[in-house]
Amino acid sequence: MKINPFNPNSPTGPGMFAGRIKEIEAIEQILLQTKANKGHGFLLLGQRGIGKTSLLNLVKYQAEGKIQTKGQNLNFLVVEIDITKETSLFTLIKKIELALKRKLAKSEPTRKLFSDIWNFLGKVEIAGVKVNTSQEYDKELLFEEFSYSLADTLKRITVNTGDNFESTHDGILIIIDETDNATKDLDLGTFFKLLMERLQKEGSQQLMIGIAGLPKTKEILIESHPSSIRIFEELNLDRLSDEDIKYVIKSVLAHSKQLNGHATDIEQIAENDLVRLSEGFPHFIHQYGYCAFELSDGVIITDENIQKGAFGNNGAIEKIGDKYYRDDFYNKIKVDSYRQVLIIMAEKLDDWVTKKHIKSKFKGQSATLDNAINALRTRGIILSKEGTQGTYRLQDKGFAWWIAMNQKKEEK
Ligand SMILES: Nc1ncnc2c1ncn2[C@@H]1O[C@H](COP(=O)(O)OP(=O)(O)OP(=O)(O)O)[C@@H](O)[C@H]1O
Ligand SMILES: [Mg+2]
Known part of the structure; x- marks a missing residue:
């Protein structure tokens, strides 16, 4: 074991x-x-x-x-x-x-x-x-x-x-x-x-x-x-740098030697992917790493372990979403047009996005968009900029990352 x-x-x-x-x-x-x-x-x-x-x-x-x-x-x-x-x-x-x-x-x-x-x-x-x-x-x-x-x-x-x-x-x-x-x-x-x-x-x-x-x-x-x-x-507190993430991976793997009595290595491509996937979010490093390690032989973590661990069934992305974002994305909103707005906004992470920009990408009626934005605002899922009309952002970057990952997963 x-x-x-x-x-x-x-x-x-x-x-x-x-x-x-x-x-x-x-x-x-x-x-x-x-x-x-x-x-x-x-x-x-x-x-x-x-x-x-x-x-x-x-x-x-x-x-x-x-x-x-x-x-x-x-x-x-x-x-x-x-x-x-x-x-x-x-x-x-x-x-x-x-x-x-x-x-x-x-x-x-x-x-x-x-x-x-x-x-x-x-x-x-x-x-x-x-x-x-x-x-x-x-x-x-x-x-x-x-x-x-x-x-x-x-x-x-x-x-x-x-x-x-x-x-x-x-x-x-x-x-x-x-x-x-x-x-x-x-x-x-x-x-x-x-x-x-x-x-x-x-x-x-x-x-x-x-x-x-x-x-x-x-x-x-x-x-x-x-x-x-x-x-x-x-x-x-914001994202960690790539250097910091590499340091986390290195120290966790060193810790693995203490726990398991033998070293655990990670393929270079696998490490690069782990760094890329976690995007500086410390919780993500641990979640992706955890799922990949579970799939590995404990001696070397391969890139396949990372990919399956992230995108596979019950993988890291699902876990992260279940923990932090699923409720906002699926339970608090029941209408597809609302989700479409979030997906458009997520491209800009948690930066301010104008309604004009959303409209340029939104597939649907203008009134539907208005409804969607209003509903998202009142539910506290998006924030509106004080003193400026028609400018919104997502609560945090993590949510945006998850939406994007979730999108990728649905497209697969
Ligand atoms: N500076 C860091 N270096 C290495 N790992 C970190 C660092 N910060 C956080 N982590 C890891 O990220 C995960 C989340 O960290 P932590 O629980 O401290 O976050 P938090 O902001 O308190 O979260 P919450 O809002 O859920 O309470 C943990 O697995 C932790 O080990
Ligand atoms: Mg905490």
């Missing part, structure tokens, strides 16, 4: 991580500034499968000092949180508290210290249970207590005098993933903005916030508080 070294369904560890030099550089800068008590944050935006969580993992390793940052081993306390549609202000705060507690409250005295600082949460829990939602603990008050407790914790972990936790740290890094799930009710932009301002007043700014999500995360923050995004340096 052979063990597949490709891993399309989980974020990559630092060993197989490629590229993102610019983003890493920017984040390292923020880490060092935070250590010097000038904390702020970064906002990592990108489409599904582009590598947000993988980069966050790398940042975590750096912040915890498992990987060096500009020649030094940092020592941040890292708190990792995922936002879901159910996350409320209380659960967000509770999640932060739980993560801090796990790392700080290790001995009897530190447990006591910790629960003294954070004891307001116990009261909130009891109040919440007792009054049964009609009279919840006041949200603003909850925020106030939280920010004081966090400031207090920060002070006690960043200096090593007095009544403190066991080890000193460079600061706290709160990593929040899947931020696009944040509801309006959570009011995340306001939360971050007020928190940073409060910490500044308290003089303890060794807090760094790293948040990641789909591009719409930015709008969610702005809607909650227009100036909240000023706290964050915006980093947009």
Whole structure:
């Protein structure tokens, strides 16, 4: 039996991580500034499968000092949180508290210290249970207590005098993933903005916030508080370069040797095709690679393996589409003319396309085209350009790539 070294369904560890030099550089800068008590944050935006969580993992390793940052081993306390549609202000705060507690409250005295600082949460829990939602603990008050407790914790972990936790740290890094799930009710932009301002007043700014999500995360923050995004340096993840992809393939195959006890090679043409097919999309590399490896003998991946793995039944393209795009393309739209519009637009990836251009290629009536565009817009499948009439684009490149691949497959 052979063990597949490709891993399309989980974020990559630092060993197989490629590229993102610019983003890493920017984040390292923020880490060092935070250590010097000038904390702020970064906002990592990108489409599904582009590598947000993988980069966050790398940042975590750096912040915890498992990987060096500009020649030094940092020592941040890292708190990792995922936002879901159910996350409320209380659960967000509770999640932060739980993560801090796990790392700080290790001995009897530190447990006591910790629960003294954070004891307001116990009261909130009891109040919440007792009054049964009609009279919840006041949200603003909850925020106030939280920010004081966090400031207090920060002070006690960043200096090593007095009544403190066991080890000193460079600061706290709160990593929040899947931020696009944040509801309006959570009011995340306001939360971050007020928190940073409060910490500044308290003089303890060794807090760094790293948040990641789909591009719409930015709008969610702005809607909650227009100036909240000023706290964050915006980093947009795009495709990896061909060099980066080759590096990923190389390191995954090296990993295969560890897993299987013998080397796995790839034919030169096969590698070229894998690079070409994945078009810089990290999730795609792993998915195409996975399917090809399954078909291979585990010793050498041939070009036939790549082709069949991609275009064959239950192949990579199908898997990618099922995961990310099928629902938009087939279930949310039932009319062929709508799909025709998407196919025309996909030729330009996620660039802006004018209605005039679509019309020049559209086979059908003008009214049918109008209908199609309207329906696609209201379903959020295409976006219209603000302030400009009749200009649209697809949500992301990945969707366009899949449509094109799907087309090719249907033509075959
Ligand atoms: N820089 C990278 N180098 C190598 N592989 C990567 C890189 N970034 C992502 N990958 C791979 O791509 C796939 C998707 O990555 P990841 O889960 O980090 O993306 P994501 O943006 O968090 O996706 P989602 O929006 O679905 O949460 C994984 O298989 C991961 O191993
Ligand atoms: Mg992710």
